[in-house]
Amino acid sequence: MPETAVRELTFAEAIREALAEELRRDPRVVVLGEDVAEAGTPFKVLSGLVEEFGTTRIIDTPISEAGFTGLAVGAAMTGMRPIVDIMFGDFLTLVMDQMVNQAAKIHYMSGGALQVPMVLRTTMGATRRSAAQHSQSLHAWVSHVPGLKVVLPSTPYDAKGLLKSAIRDQNPVVFFEDKMMYRLKGPVPLEEYTIPLGVADIKRPGTDITIVATSSMVQTAMAAAELLEQVGISAEVVDPRTTSPLDRDTLVDSVKKTSRAIVVDEGHERYGVTAEIAAVIADGAFYHLDAPVKRLGAMDVPVPFSPPLEDVTVPTENTIFDLARTLCGKA
Amino acid sequence: MTIHTQATRAESGIDAARGLQMYSQMARIRVFEERVNELYTRAIMPGLAHLYIGQEAVAVGVCAQLEPDDYITSTHRGHGHCLAKGAQPDRMFAELLGKEAGYCRGRGGSMHIADPATGNLGANAIVAGSAGVATGAAFSAKWRGSGQVAVCFFGEGALGQGVLYEVMNLAQLWLLPVVYVCENNLYNEYTHYRETTAGEVLARPAAFGMHAEQVDGQDVRAVFAAAGRLVTRARSGGGPAFLQCDTYRYRGHHVGDINRVFYRSKEEEQEWMTTRDPLARFGDWLCRLGFADPADLEACFVTARHEIETAAQFALDSPFPDASDVQRHVYA
Numbered sequence: 001m002p003e004t005a006v007r008e009l010t011f012a013e014a015i016r017e018a019l020a021e022e023l024r025r026d027p028r029v030v031v032l033g034e035d036v037a038e039a040g041t042p043f044k045v046l047s048g049l050v051e052e053f054g055t056t057r058i059i060d061t062p063i064s065e066a067g068f069t070g071l072a073v074g075a076a077m078t079g080m081r082p083i084v085d086i087m088f089g090d091f092l093t094l095v096m097d098q099m100v101n102q103a104a105k106i107h108y109m110s111g112g113a114l115q116v117p118m119v120l121r122t123t124m125g126a127t128r129r130s131a132a133q134h135s136q137s138l139h140a141w142v143s144h145v146p147g148l149k150v151v152l153p154s155t156p157y158d159a160k161g162l163l164k165s166a167i168r169d170q171n172p173v174v175f176f177e178d179k180m181m182y183r184l185k186g187p188v189p190l191e192e193y194t195i196p197l198g199v200a201d202i203k204r205p206g207t208d209i210t211i212v213a214t215s216s217m218v219q220t221a222m223a224a225a226e227l228l229e230q231v232g233i234s235a236e237v238v239d240p241r242t243t244s245p246l247d248r249d250t251l252v253d254s255v256k257k258t259s260r261a262i263v264v265d266e267g268h269e270r271y272g273v274t275a276e277i278a279a280v281i282a283d284g285a286f287y288h289l290d291a292p293v294k295r296l297g298a299m300d301v302p303v304p305f306s307p308p309l310e311d312v313t314v315p316t317e318n319t320i321f322d323l324a325r326t327l328c329g330k331a
Numbered sequence: 332m333t334i335h336t337q338a339t340r341a342e343s344g345i346d347a348a349r350g351l352q353m354y355s356q357m358a359r360i361r362v363f364e365e366r367v368n369e370l371y372t373r374a375i376m377p378g379l380a381h382l383y384i385g386q387e388a389v390a391v392g393v394c395a396q397l398e399p400d401d402y403i404t405s406t407h408r409g410h411g412h413c414l415a416k417g418a419q420p421d422r423m424f425a426e427l428l429g430k431e432a433g434y435c436r437g438r439g440g441s442m443h444i445a446d447p448a449t450g451n452l453g454a455n456a457i458v459a460g461s462a463g464v465a466t467g468a469a470f471s472a473k474w475r476g477s478g479q480v481a482v483c484f485f486g487e488g489a490l491g492q493g494v495l496y497e498v499m500n501l502a503q504l505w506l507l508p509v510v511y512v513c514e515n516n517l518y519n520e521y522t523h524y525r526e527t528t529a530g531e532v533l534a535r536p537a538a539f540g541m542h543a544e545q546v547d548g549q550d551v552r553a554v555f556a557a558a559g560r561l562v563t564r565a566r567s568g569g570g571p572a573f574l575q576c577d578t579y580r581y582r583g584h585h586v587g588d589i590n591r592v593f594y595r596s597k598e599e600e601q602e603w604m605t606t607r608d609p610l611a612r613f614g615d616w617l618c619r620l621g622f623a624d625p626a627d628l629e630a631c632f633v634t635a636r637h638e639i640e641t642a643a644q645f646a647l648d649s650p651f652p653d654a655s656d657v658q659r660h661v662y663a
Contacts, residue, residue: 061501062504064497064500066463066493067463067498067500068501070463070464070467070498071463071466071467071501073463074465074481080475097457097460098463098494101457102461106445107660109438110435110660111436112659112663113435113445113446115663146661147661147662
């Protein structure tokens with residue numbers, strides 16, 4: 001197959017393909033979650049997997065997030081590589097002891113004797129009119145915890161390559177999929193590939209300002225960069241791809257070049273991913289900055305149901321555009 | 332549910348050699364814990380220590396039915412489980428003192444001893460925190476067809492935690508080879524379990540249709556016999572089981588819990604210690620059947636004291652981890 005053999009896949013298809021390839025490659029991999037088998041999850045991301053791999057590999061569980069996540073921790077410690085499906089990221093609250101006190105710490109607490117090679121896949125992202133308990137982006141919570149790795153893919157290509165690396169990783173990895181991107185299409189090579197965890201990607205080169213963005217905010221930042229180009233501002237869009245580990249060097253190097261930075265992320269702004277990344281940039285590129293590092297996160301409010309209310313709580317291409325113009329002195 | 336309070340000789344399957352082995356193991360645990368108490372009260376041991384004294388028959392009776400590669404998970408009161416499953420006291424003491432030679436290289440301490448080589452997936456300082464791990468190990472054993480069994484030790488305090496019931500439901504649904512061993516030592520920290528636990532303990536496994544038994548946890552023969560039934564059953568595909576062992580924590584919730592009269596009387600403690608002591612009762616039985624004489628029993632203690640003293644000295648003489656190594660093992 002030539003290296004240029006590329007198809008368009010949706011974000012959901014890319015994830016499904018990564019799962020299928022790893023299920024084929026490694027018999028220790030199993031998928032556990034609510035309605036993951038015949039239903040293929042409410043988002044249909046896993047549709048078709050049970051037909052190929054059967055119910056011994058694609059395993060429906062009770063509505064029991066702490067129970068099946070805890071079970072996955074024990075299975076991972078004893079020779080398996082489970083992938084648990086937590087339907088909505090909001091339900092992370094139900095598995096926090098299993099992930100934070102158990103999975104994240106077992107390798108360290110045992111002095112390296114035990115390992116927990118598991119993946120927790122879950123969703124994030126607002127504007128689906130799902131209200132406050134089905135719309136949160138809680139990746140900052142787990143990014144805070146040493147021992148966990150946290151992945152936030154922004155394209156079908158990244159989703160596939162990062163998920164394959166997450167499944168092969170020897171550590172517990174939390175993998176966030178913005179549910180608003182499941183139908184997003186993008187090029188995905190036919191050939192096998194993986195993307196290492198901890199390597200940022202410059203999604204669009206630029207010279208005037210760096211926009212660091214995560215997950216679906218990368219797509220929003222790319223749209224803002226198009227608008228900025230029309231007013232003569234060259235924006236560089238940098239996607240960390242993983243918040244833990246965080247590729248500090250790529251972020252700092254970009255801002256050293258552009259001298260300005262905006263950090264965009266869909267988690268709540270206070271104490272969030274934007275704060276951490278802004279601090280990394282301020283620390284690493286201080287003498288190169290021509291303006292304060294600015295942050296755009298989700299508004300510090302529970303996600304409202306009513307569409308006109310919900311829409312103002314998240315960063316948009318226009319809010320990024322306006323802030324970038326101001327920072328560049330071209331407002 | 333079945334209630335077994337007395338195990339006959341035939342049922343328990345304990346002969347002289349096995350009996351002395353089990354008695355020695357119980358003596359080791361008691362002497363180990365007494366030494367821990369001393370290290371702690373002399374401020375040589377940092378942190379917290381939750382002693383297993385009084386409950387030795389549970390760990391020894393259950394673990395004597397397990398194969399070396401069977402799994403256990405343990406609790407904050409876990410030293411007895413670790414020793415009974417095969418951990419060595421020298422590396423345990425080293426861990427308790429935060430030394431590099433410890434089972435967890437000093438990263439875990441008293442409440443987190445893990446030893447994969449003996450199937451010990453770790454003690455856990457979250458009450459019911461290891462229920463998921465034990466159930467997952469049983470899931471893995473069944474999925475891999477390895478024939479291994481997992482035992483989840485927990486105290487009756489864990490009966491208040493939801494995750495225990497979530498994994499019991501999964502274990503029964505999927506017929507996983509796991510035995511949930513509930514050590515009812517009567518006290519959730521400083522509160523009698525009757526003040527925290529509605530209904531009957533065994534009504535809980537019954538609600539899941541899970542096989543359950545209750546034994547006198549101060550009678551190692553009864554524990555051994557029941558564990559044998561439940562482990563064999565689990566190993567042969569019969570599914571999970573729940574074993575309630577009625578026992579008693581002689582000391583405080585932790586070593587520093589000295590003044591206990593506000594939650595239990597000295598008379599109650601004395602009664603358990605003088606009339607139901609697991610070592611005394613088992614020793615009497617061994618002598619009565621001619622499996623041992625008092626000198627043999629004393630010899631077990633002499634051997635244990637020597638071993639424990641040597642082990643403690645090893646740990647005291649061992650170096651601490653290098654502080655520059657603190658970030659090692661955060662990620663595999």
